[in-house]
Amino acid sequence: MGFNWKSAGCAGIVSLSVAFGATVASAAEIYVPNLSYRTGPFAATGIPLMNGQRDYVAMLNARDGGVGGAKLVFDECETGYNTNKGVECYEKTKSKAVVTQPWSTGITLQVLPRTNVDKIPILAPGYGFSPMSDGEVFAWAFNPPSSYWDGASMILNYISDGDLANLKGKKVALLHLDHPYGKEPIPLIEKLAEENGFEFLPIPVGLKEMQNQSAQWLQIRRERPDYVVMWGWGAMNAGAITEAVKTRYPMDQFVGIWWSGYDGDLKLVGEKGKGYKTISWNVPGSYPVLDEIKQHVVDPGDSLIENPEDMDSIFYQRGVVISMILVEGIKAAQKHFGTAEIDAAQLRWGLENLNITDEVLAELGMAGMTVPFATSCDNHTGHGGGWMLEWDGAAFVPVSEKLSPDRAAIEPLEAAKAAEYAESNAPWPGRSEVPCE
Amino acid sequence: MLYDVLIDPFVQMVAVPDFFLQVIWEGFVSGVLYALIALGFVLIYKSSRIFNFAQGIMVVFSALTLVGLHSMGIPAIAAVPLTLLVMYLLAMSVERVVLRPLVNQPDIILFMATIGITLFLIGFGELVFGGENKVMITEQLGIPTGAFELEPFGGFVLIEQKDVTAVTMAILLVVGLLLFLDRTKMGRAIRALGDDHQAALSVGISLSTIWVLVWFIAGVIALVTGIVWGARAGVSFALEVIAYKALPVLMLGGLESVSGAIVGGIAIGILEKIFEIYWGQPFLGGNTETWFPFIFALLVLLFRPQGLFGERIIERI
Numbered sequence: 001m002g003f004n005w006k007s008a009g010c011a012g013i014v015s016l017s018v019a020f021g022a023t024v025a026s027a028a029e030i031y032v033p034n035l036s037y038r039t040g041p042f043a044a045t046g047i048p049l050m051n052g053q054r055d056y057v058a059m060l061n062a063r064d065g066g067v068g069g070a071k072l073v074f075d076e077c078e079t080g081y082n083t084n085k086g087v088e089c090y091e092k093t094k095s096k097a098v099v100t101q102p103w104s105t106g107i108t109l110q111v112l113p114r115t116n117v118d119k120i121p122i123l124a125p126g127y128g129f130s131p132m133s134d135g136e137v138f139a140w141a142f143n144p145p146s147s148y149w150d151g152a153s154m155i156l157n158y159i160s161d162g163d164l165a166n167l168k169g170k171k172v173a174l175l176h177l178d179h180p181y182g183k184e185p186i187p188l189i190e191k192l193a194e195e196n197g198f199e200f201l202p203i204p205v206g207l208k209e210m211q212n213q214s215a216q217w218l219q220i221r222r223e224r225p226d227y228v229v230m231w232g233w234g235a236m237n238a239g240a241i242t243e244a245v246k247t248r249y250p251m252d253q254f255v256g257i258w259w260s261g262y263d264g265d266l267k268l269v270g271e272k273g274k275g276y277k278t279i280s281w282n283v284p285g286s287y288p289v290l291d292e293i294k295q296h297v298v299d300p301g302d303s304l305i306e307n308p309e310d311m312d313s314i315f316y317q318r319g320v321v322i323s324m325i326l327v328e329g330i331k332a333a334q335k336h337f338g339t340a341e342i343d344a345a346q347l348r349w350g351l352e353n354l355n356i357t358d359e360v361l362a363e364l365g366m367a368g369m370t371v372p373f374a375t376s377c378d379n380h381t382g383h384g385g386g387w388m389l390e391w392d393g394a395a396f397v398p399v400s401e402k403l404s405p406d407r408a409a410i411e412p413l414e415a416a417k418a419a420e421y422a423e424s425n426a427p428w429p430g431r432s433e434v435p436c437e
Numbered sequence: 438m439l440y441d442v443l444i445d446p447f448v449q450m451v452a453v454p455d456f457f458l459q460v461i462w463e464g465f466v467s468g469v470l471y472a473l474i475a476l477g478f479v480l481i482y483k484s485s486r487i488f489n490f491a492q493g494i495m496v497v498f499s500a501l502t503l504v505g506l507h508s509m510g511i512p513a514i515a516a517v518p519l520t521l522l523v524m525y526l527l528a529m530s531v532e533r534v535v536l537r538p539l540v541n542q543p544d545i546i547l548f549m550a551t552i553g554i555t556l557f558l559i560g561f562g563e564l565v566f567g568g569e570n571k572v573m574i575t576e577q578l579g580i581p582t583g584a585f586e587l588e589p590f591g592g593f594v595l596i597e598q599k600d601v602t603a604v605t606m607a608i609l610l611v612v613g614l615l616l617f618l619d620r621t622k623m624g625r626a627i628r629a630l631g632d633d634h635q636a637a638l639s640v641g642i643s644l645s646t647i648w649v650l651v652w653f654i655a656g657v658i659a660l661v662t663g664i665v666w667g668a669r670a671g672v673s674f675a676l677e678v679i680a681y682k683a684l685p686v687l688m689l690g691g692l693e694s695v696s697g698a699i700v701g702g703i704a705i706g707i708l709e710k711i712f713e714i715y716w717g718q719p720f721l722g723g724n725t726e727t728w729f730p731f732i733f734a735l736l737v738l739l740f741r742p743q744g745l746f747g748e749r750i751i752e753r754i
Contacts, residue, residue: 209726215713235675
């Protein structure tokens, strides 16, 4: 611990490089802003993700000189996970941006209509509005490799041993942040509860109550749900896990969405959190891509992480995967349009034609690190699925084969909600200006 | 419906008394913690008429300093006084750099200055300590982490030892503070300054010394608050948010009353828990703790505009 000169220095270098890039733009450059949050109540979970994203891009710039001959200018705009600031950041960066990465479901919902007008694709891996999956309606929005509704479906399938009928007569609580993100799975779980005869109990946690959830856990003690599913973020995760340990809620009946599976939160309770599970579309481990990042970014001192061990974090590695998805979209667009310096519309095409196979992942040094998936004109998510991970007291380890969401159960709701969104935001352009090729 | 709202919650309280006791205990612990935060606001307002917006970030900053010093290999027993030294230096800097140049400025200017202090401490804190979650050094500080299991009325009530420690520390701090304000020369000087700046200055009380002292005491309160909150759910910048929980406490207890902060904090802690469990969750979808304390405080203000323990201000025109 001590004054973090490295962070300050790197931040300065990033700013200078961006400024320099803006004034002496001789080589091909692609401006990829990130609406990040390294400050505020959600910083603890935001920082490792942003570091992973940033370092993957820095590695490509250092090792390959960028992507397809174009240097990536990765610029962070700080939102503090605040929706208003997020919208300001979107407006500030949109003139040069080929993509917007809003990093919050609240911000995603706010910029969603604007991106149709500004013609900038939204890339929201594993977050945002689940019906964005419907590419026929949301031409400019992408949420690969799995949506929140995919996550909810996989969790329910897992706890019901693959048959939701097994949940009949049982009670499933959703402990969620009282925020658009936390409310996102409610429509799907309500529908599945009605169809399969289980009781659904949403338990909201306010921003100011994240670190003192005694009322919510008293409710859990009173209601005795058979399972608690968590949709938490930031300090809420650690607060919930601490309270679960305190109330002695059985950890093997407590499952979180991928944003509630941060090893940094579980380390606060260590052994006592043993058995807690999280669905995840990345598996933490040692991958060749991490060695490349270490060699080209961390060892030369160009990363913002303080210790190389920080690279083992599940969120850092997820940040790497997220930048990989963006870069693969850029590569697809460059190849298709035959230009290094692609624009936003071309990247939209690239993100719509992603094909991340096992072979591609192996080539990138990421075999087994994330799920393979492919997007298309009508499928902007890919629905790649995920794995169930379990906290073993020191780290998250996979405890399932790759799981897939029950798409047949989700698709009708997805189509209905997408149509409802388009109708309430009429005239919604849909695919009128960007027809499927 | 009327039965469900007006009668049934009370029936449940009697029918499951152990659960009701647990609700009361959890509310009491929360209330004590709210009171601790409110105390920091009260102390500074009492002596300088400044609403210290920075109290929340001072909680974060002191807790991060303590954990940061310990992670550098300094034992907990030495890290605590060193953190207090840092808080003293912070108090001196605030007085010298921010408050002294703004003497005699309108209250709103001083309030805005504390927002500036908040923003500075957020940025400085993140630069020095990073924004990641840290684990409070609970065991190293000798805070027990087990729990007492009581079995009243054939049920069970779980009382965490760290919550008992938090309550004990808060009580000791409050008693110490009350004795200091009542029985010492410096304490009386703080109260005198709060009553009348001009009169206090005319009898030789040093404004700058008192301001450093009250900001340091607010820093001590912040450290205690940071330790007890951090022991519950880790130390991160999210702790700053809990400062907002002190606002209804201040509305209820009055900005100038130490007793008001204590009584207001405990009252709000217990009442918000009871309302949430017996009315909020069954009838309003839960999460009423975000607004109930404000509604309750507003209702009190309708009848006592100065708060429960605040002083009635009479202005001669």
